Amino acid sequence: MSDSYDVVVIGGGPGGYVAAIRAAQLGLKTACIEKRGSLGGTCLNVGCMPSKALLHSSELYEEATHGMEKHGIKVGKVSLDLAAMMAQKDKTVGELTSGIEFLFKKNKVDYIQGLGTITGPGSIKVALNDGGDQDVSAKNIIIATGSDVASLPGIDIDEKQVVSSTGALELPKVPKHMVVIGGGVIGLELGSVWRRLGAEVTVVEYMDRITPEMDKEVSKTFQRILKKQGMKFKMSSKVTDIAKLKSKVKVSVEPAAGGDATQIDCDVVLVSVGRRAYTDGLGLDSAGIKTDDRGRVDVNDHFETNVPGIYAIGDVVRGAMLAHKAEDEGMAVAEIIAGYAGHVNYDAIPGVVYTMPEVAAVGKTEEQLKEAGISYSVGKFPMTANSRAKANLQTDGFVKVLTDDATDKVVGAHIIGADAGNMIAELALAVEKGLTAEDIAYTSHAHPTEMEAVREAALATEGRPIHM
Numbered sequence: 218m219s220d221s222y223d224v225v226v227i228g229g230g231p232g233g234y235v236a237a238i239r240a241a242q243l244g245l246k247t248a249c250i251e252k253r254g255s256l257g258g259t260c261l262n263v264g265c266m267p268s269k270a271l272l273h274s275s276e277l278y279e280e281a282t283h284g285m286e287k288h289g290i291k292v293g294k295v296s297l298d299l300a301a302m303m304a305q306k307d308k309t310v311g312e313l314t315s316g317i318e319f320l321f322k323k324n325k326v327d328y329i330q331g332l333g334t335i336t337g338p339g340s341i342k343v344a345l346n347d348g349g350d351q352d353v354s355a356k357n358i359i360i361a362t363g364s365d366v367a368s369l370p371g372i373d374i375d376e377k378q379v380v381s382s383t384g385a386l387e388l389p390k391v392p393k394h395m396v397v398i399g400g401g402v403i404g405l406e407l408g409s410v411w412r413r414l415g416a417e418v419t420v421v422e423y424m425d426r427i428t429p430e431m432d433k434e435v436s437k438t439f440q441r442i443l444k445k446q447g448m449k450f451k452m453s454s455k456v457t458d459i460a461k462l463k464s465k466v467k468v469s470v471e472p473a474a475g476g477d478a479t480q481i482d483c484d485v486v487l488v489s490v491g492r493r494a495y496t497d498g499l500g501l502d503s504a505g506i507k508t509d510d511r512g513r514v515d516v517n518d519h520f521e522t523n524v525p526g527i528y529a530i531g532d533v534v535r536g537a538m539l540a541h542k543a544e545d546e547g548m549a550v551a552e553i554i555a556g557y558a559g560h561v562n563y564d565a566i567p568g569v570v571y572t573m574p575e576v577a578a579v580g581k582t583e584e585q586l587k588e589a590g591i592s593y594s595v596g597k598f599p600m601t602a603n604s605r606a607k608a609n610l611q612t613d614g615f616v617k618v619l620t621d622d623a624t625d626k627v628v629g630a631h632i633i634g635a636d637a638g639n640m641i642a643e644l645a646l647a648v649e650k651g652l653t654a655e656d657i658a659y660t661s662h663a664h665p666t667e668m669e670a671v672r673e674a675a676l677a678t679e680g681r682p683i684h685m
């Protein structure tokens with residue numbers, strides 16, 4: 218006898234748990250299978266949340282060490298209790314993951330702890346974490362198995378000397394020198410954490426700029442700011458070898474275009490070269506579910522795989538590997554299964570780098586608009602001219618709004634600023650709802666807030682900012 222459901226979700230990350238809750242809200246009998254032993258997936262356990270906890274704590278440490286005097290606050294000797302900082306991060310993670318368990322109970326989602334393998338359309342075998350198997354049948358299966366760390370050929374991640382993001386979230390002591398392979402979001406966030414706590418940090422990046430998918434002006438400015446903070450960069454370079462010695466690691470770096478290798482000695486290497494779709498043990502082959510050339514589960518616009526009744530969402534399918542993208546897809550797929558018109562607008566998904574200052578973007582970059590041959594206007598407003606940023610002594614960065622000349626609609630926005638991650642929300646709403654720069658410009662923005670810079674940038678698309 219197997220337990221039977223309307224919907225079974227495999228994977229309890231932001232994609233999976235949101236899909237399960239939404240399906241249950243819509244009256245569908247729902248279960249979620251998760252093998253990790255706690256809910257929340259990569260994001261809550263080893264991703265977004267522990268990294269944000271350490272980013273906040275390390276920012277406070279850096280402020281206390283040398284950011285307070287300019288505010289007229291004299292601080293005595295500041296010292297770091299890394300174990301306590303890590304314990305605080307772990308406590309946050311524990312509270313958040315058990316919060317999802319509470320939400321499952323509240324919404325009557327059955328939580329099955331174990332590894333789920335699809336054995337055919339509508340049937341799943343679960344190898345239970347507590348031992349034994351459980352057969353589950355479902356009218357609809359949602360694959361939400363997420364992603365895992367990617368490495369480079371020949372590089373062995375031991376999570377001690379050579380770490381992934383997971384190891385970098387729990388180093389027992391501050392390294393003297395950390396080499397970060399990959400100048401993407403995760404490498405720069407975690408590199409910032411350890412630099413603030415006292416490590417020398419060198420980022421090795423294959424391309425000629427960091428976060429290369431960002432608007433070029435933004436990524437160039439971002440790199441300049443990080444360099445000013447003390448982060449070192451080796452651009453257009455590739456790591457060709459890592460030799461682990463007893464007390465140090467020797468990293469061989471060559472120019473990306475070829476040439477002589479140089480060596481960097483360090484004590485920890487962080488490999489942050491991306492993530493890969495995770496489908497191990499899922500039984501894709503035996504269920505006949507197709508994947509693409511990067512191993513991601515192939516889906517159409519309605520999140521359907523090639524096998525009827527089996528859907529997939531989140532990091533395991535195409536698109537940005539972001540928690541809120543997975544959540545949006547989770548809501549949409551549950552609504553589609555329940556007979557509604559679930560939909561995700563991929564043009565309006567914001568991306569944020571949680572460094573200080575933060576960097577945030579939504580919609581198109583200038584490079585993308587040029588390539589598409591779209592005539593556009595740029596409205597830019599520097600944070601140095603924003604009164605609140607000035608009062609807070611946080612004037613690095615700017616807001617840039619891009620509008621389509623044919624319609625005045627906002628088609629892209631890019632922000633560097635202390636609060637960019639929150640500020641981008643207004644512009645995401647503008648892109649999602651097709652608002653114009655004028656709509657933003659004629660909306661009252663509270664004074665004094667950093668958000669006024671968004672209004673000024675909207676005014677600047679028509680050449681009429683007030684405070685510049």
Ligand SMILES: Cc1cc2nc3c(=O)[nH]c(=O)nc-3n(C[C@H](O)[C@H](O)[C@H](O)COP(=O)(O)OP(=O)(O)OC[C@H]3O[C@@H](n4cnc5c(N)ncnc54)[C@H](O)[C@@H]3O)c2cc1C
Nearest residue numbers: 228230232252258259260264265333363531532538539540
């Ligand atoms: C260090 C770091 C920082 C990040 N920071 C951010 C951020 O600030 N903002 C942001 O938007 N994104 C961030 N991300 C990305 C974010 O974590 C992912 O995009 C998000 O977790 C994807 O959600 P998901 O539900 O698709 O998959 P996941 O969160 O990966 O969840 C999948 C779950 O499925 C389980 N699973 C897999 N196979 C099976 C199986 N066969 N049976 C049962 N269970 C299974 C796994 O154990 C896992 O818990 C970060 C990632 C990392 C690594």
